[in-house]
Amino acid sequence: MAQSNSPARIAFVTGAAQGLGESIALRLADDGLDVAINDIPSKVEQLKAVATQIEGKGRRALVLTGDVTREEDVRDNVVQVVGQLGGLDVMIANAGIGIHKSFLQTTTEEWDRIMAINLRGVMLCYRYAALQMIKQGRGGRIIGASSQAGKKGTTNLSAYCATKFAVRGLTQSLALELAEHNITVNAYAPGFILTSLAYHPNDAVNGLRPGGTIKQLFGLPLDSPEAQPEVISSMVSYLAKPESYFITGQTILVNGGTLFD
Numbered sequence: 001m002a003q004s005n006s007p008a009r010i011a012f013v014t015g016a017a018q019g020l021g022e023s024i025a026l027r028l029a030d031d032g033l034d035v036a037i038n039d040i041p042s043k044v045e046q047l048k049a050v051a052t053q054i055e056g057k058g059r060r061a062l063v064l065t066g067d068v069t070r071e072e073d074v075r076d077n078v079v080q081v082v083g084q085l086g087g088l089d090v091m092i093a094n095a096g097i098g099i100h101k102s103f104l105q106t107t108t109e110e111w112d113r114i115m116a117i118n119l120r121g122v123m124l125c126y127r128y129a130a131l132q133m134i135k136q137g138r139g140g141r142i143i144g145a146s147s148q149a150g151k152k153g154t155t156n157l158s159a160y161c162a163t164k165f166a167v168r169g170l171t172q173s174l175a176l177e178l179a180e181h182n183i184t185v186n187a188y189a190p191g192f193i194l195t196s197l198a199y200h201p202n203d204a205v206n207g208l209r210p211g212g213t214i215k216q217l218f219g220l221p222l223d224s225p226e227a228q229p230e231v232i233s234s235m236v237s238y239l240a241k242p243e244s245y246f247i248t249g250q251t252i253l254v255n256g257g258t259l260f261d
């Protein structure tokens with residue numbers, strides 16, 4: 001639903017071929033934004049399907065492939081968004097991976113990889129979005145993916161937790177630095193959301209419902225709260241709106257009440 005006669009605001013969502021990124025991209029299109037979507041090159045067909053849905057909502061879509069760990073990819077993606085859609089108003093640094101292993105089982109290579117995607121990737125998205133939004137001089141919304149695991153340590157998730165705690169710190173610091181430019185910086189902290197990140201091949205092997213194995217690895221009861229991606233995209237939708245201007249530096253839990261802060 002477009003909100004006025006003014007030009008559509010423009011969003012860029014990373015990791016948008018599936019899961020939370022896809023849900024956020026579609027919700028922002030419902031909100032009247034034009035949406036650029038990124039994911040790794042092997043997911044280009046999924047990205048095209050998401051773009052078709054965005055266009056079906058009457059918005060413009062732009063498919064971009066790129067690896068968020070590579071500075072040139074993030075910089076070039078932002079250049080494409082600005083060149084082809086006309087600017088950047090909302091950056092969603094969503095791309096991320098999980099590693100479900102104990103601390104002692106996690107190799108240094110696995111540590112470096114998750115740090116590169118979940119933290120360096122978010123940092124690069126924040127940087128190139130901030131540079132563009134400052135240049136435009138019309139404020140903006142920068143939103144990153146943290147997690148409930150960015151607020152409380154979890155078994156078999158130490159490397160992931162470290163990245164998501166770090167996103168929270170980065171989000172707070174950048175919010176302070178960008179306030180003078182009317183750019184807010186926030187993060188979402190989902191609890192257990194049913195995307196591929198929550199699934200495990202052993203779910204079927206052990207006769208568990210999807211998500212059951214990961215819950216066991218985290219020490220959660222099998223019937224602990226879980227939800228679909230829309231609970232996140234609806235909250236992100238609000239954070240992306242102009243009216244959310246008084247919220248900044250926050251990492252907001254959406255978790256069915258499994259942790260209070």
Ligand SMILES: NC(=O)c1ccc[n+]([C@@H]2O[C@H](COP(=O)([O-])OP(=O)(O)OC[C@H]3O[C@@H](n4cnc5c(N)ncnc54)[C@H](O)[C@@H]3O)[C@@H](O)[C@H]2O)c1
Nearest residue numbers: 015019020040067068095096145147190192193195196197
């Ligand atoms: N699902 C949950 O319960 C949950 C909970 C807390 C936080 N999160 C966070 O939400 C975000 C989205 O997760 P999801 O559940 O949708 O997972 P998902 O695996 O379904 O989607 C993540 C997407 O990111 C993409 N991606 C991975 N590495 C990339 C890279 N280097 N460059 C570009 N894209 C890349 C993947 O290809 C994938 O399409 C992640 O940051 C995740 O940590 C998810």
